[in-house]
Amino acid sequence: MGGGTAGPAVMQRLGDKSAARALMEQAGLPVLPGSTGAVATPAEAREIAERIGYPLILKAVASGGGRGMAVVRQPDALVRAFNETRAHARAVFGDERLYMERFVDRARHVEVQVIADRHGRVVHLGERDCSVQRRHQKMVEEAPAPNLPPECREKMCAAAVRGAEAVGYVGAGTFEFVLSPGHEFHLMETNCRLQVEHPVTEMVTGIDIVREQILIAAGQPLSIRQEDVVRRGVAIECRVNAEDPDREFIPAPGLLTEFIPPGGPFVRVDTHAFPGWRMGPDYDSLLAKTVVWAPDREQALARMDRALGEFRVTGEGVRTTLGFLRRTLAHPDFRSATHTTGLIGTMSAEKVTRHQPIRAAKE
Numbered sequence: 114m115g116g117g118t119a120g121p122a123v124m125q126r127l128g129d130k131s132a133a134r135a136l137m138e139q140a141g142l143p144v145l146p147g148s149t150g151a152v153a154t155p156a157e158a159r160e161i162a163e164r165i166g167y168p169l170i171l172k173a174v175a176s177g178g179g180r181g182m183a184v185v186r187q188p189d190a191l192v193r194a195f196n197e198t199r200a201h202a203r204a205v206f207g208d209e210r211l212y213m214e215r216f217v218d219r220a221r222h223v224e225v226q227v228i229a230d231r232h233g234r235v236v237h238l239g240e241r242d243c244s245v246q247r248r249h250q251k252m253v254e255e256a257p258a259p260n261l262p263p264e265c266r267e268k269m270c271a272a273a274v275r276g277a278e279a280v281g282y283v284g285a286g287t288f289e290f291v292l293s294p295g296h297e298f299h300l301m302e303t304n305c306r307l308q309v310e311h312p313v314t315e316m317v318t319g320i321d322i323v324r325e326q327i328l329i330a331a332g333q334p335l336s337i338r339q340e341d342v343v344r345r346g347v348a349i350e351c352r353v354n355a356e357d358p359d360r361e362f363i364p365a366p367g368l369l370t371e372f373i374p375p376g377g378p379f380v381r382v383d384t385h386a387f388p389g390w391r392m393g394p395d396y397d398s399l400l401a402k403t404v405v406w407a408p409d410r411e412q413a414l415a416r417m418d419r420a421l422g423e424f425r426v427t428g429e430g431v432r433t434t435l436g437f438l439r440r441t442l443a444h445p446d447f448r449s450a451t452h453t454t455g456l457i458g459t460m461s462a463e464k465v466t467r468h469q470p471i472r473a474a475k476e
Contacts, residue, residue: 120283126280130174130175130212131210132150132174133303136280137303140279141275141279142275144300145217147161147165147212148161148214151174151212158171158191158192159188159191162191165214167185169184169213169215169216170182170183170213171183171194171213172211172212172214173208174202174210174211174212175202175207176206179250181202181206182249184216185216219453219455220292220293220294220453221453222243222244222246222290222292222454223240223243223244223289223291223298225239225241225269225272225287225290226238226241226286227274227285228285228325228326228329228335230334231329232334234334234338235277237339237342239266239317239318240256240261240266241255241310241313242258242261243289244452246454246457247457248362251352253349253351253352254310254313255350256316256344256348257344259450260451261292265292272290273288276300282305283329284326284329285311285325285326286304287306288300294453309352311323312350312383312404313350317346317348320342345408346407346408347407347409347413348405349414350402350403351404351417351438352399353400353402353403353421353424353433355398356398356432356434365398366392366394366431367391367430368431369426370389371426371428372386372400373424374401377419379405379407380405380416381402381406382401382402382404384402386400386426392428400433403420405417405420410450414442418442421442422439441456441457441460444460
C-alpha cells in the first residue's frame with residue numbers, strides 16, 4: 114500500500130536504505146554496526162564483516178516487502194550470499210546495490226507510526242509489534258507491542274519523531290526498529306508509505322490515518338496533537354495469504370469457489386477477494402487482512418482465533434495460512450509475549466501441527 118506525501122527529495126533519500134541509515138545516524142538515532150554505504154565487491158564485504166562480526170545481514174538498498182535480504186552466519190558463506198543477493202536485487206528491484214548490518218538473534222521487530230504535516234508538526238501514533246515473520250515478511254501485527262517496558266516505548270517513539278523532524282518528513286510513515294532481548298533498540302529502516310498493518314494503529318487510537326494523509330496532501334495541518342493520541346485496548350492483525358505452510362509457504366493461488374470472511378463486533382476485514390475470482394501467480398499472495406480489537410490482549414487473542422476459525426476460503430488449488438495463523442497465536446511463546454522473529458522457525462522445528470482453541474475468560 115502506498116501514498117506517503119513526503120516530498121520527492123525526502124522520499125528518494127529515505128527510499129535508498131543505505132542513505133537513510135546514514136541520515137538517521139546523523140539525526141542521533143541508534144543504528145546497528147554496518148557499512149557506511151553500498152558494498153561494491155565481495156572483498157569489501159569480507160573487510161566489513163571482519164569489523165562488524167557475525168551473524169550479519171545483507172540487504173538490497175532498494176529492498177522492500179521482506180525481499181532482497183540474506184542472513185550470513187559464517188565467513189565461508191559470505192561470498193555466495195553476496196553474489197546471490199545482488200543478483201536477486203538486480204532482477205527484482207533493478208538495483209543491485211547492497212549494504213550490510215549486524216544481525217540480532219532472538220530479536221523483536223517493533224515499528225513506530227508517525228504522521229507529519231507541512232507546517233512542522235510531527236506526531237507518533239505509538240508502536241506495533243511485527244515479529245511474527247516468514248522470509249522476513251510479516252504475518253501478524255499487534256498494537257501496542259506487548260511486554261515492552263514503558264521507558265523503552267517512550268524512547269523509541271521519541272526517536273522516530275526526531276528522525277522524521279530531521280529530514281523534514283511529510284505524510285504517514287513508519288520507523289522500523291530491531292529490539293534486542295535486553296530491550297536495546299536500533300533503527301532498521303524507514304518506510305515512506307502507509308503500511309499493510311496500519312489498521313491496528315487505527316483501531317487502538319481511533320485516528321483515521323488515511324484521512325489525515327489526504328488532508329496533509331491538500332496542505333492542511335494535522336487535526337491532532339501529540340497529547341490527543343490516546344491508545345485504548347489491543348488490536349491484532351493477521352495476514353491471510355494464499356500460501357501452503359506445509360510446503361515452506363509456497364504460493365498456492367487458484368479459482369476461489371468459496372470466500373466468506375468473518376464478522377461480528379470489533380472485527381475488520383480488508384480484502385479484494387470474492388467467490389469466482391481467480392487469483393493469479395504474478396502478484397502478492399495476500400487475500401485478506403483480518404483485524405480485531407478488544408479491551409485486553411487475552412480477549413483480542415480469543416476474538417482473532419474465533420474470526421480465523423469462521424473464515425471460509427476454498428478453491429481450485431487454493432491453500433491458505435488460516436490454520437497456521439491459529440496455531441501461531443496459540444503457541445506458548447506468542448501467548449506469553451516472549452516471541453521473537455524466530456518464532457516460525459521454532460514452530461517448524463517443533464513440528465507444531467495441531468491447533469488448541471484460544472479461550473478468554475471474558476470472551
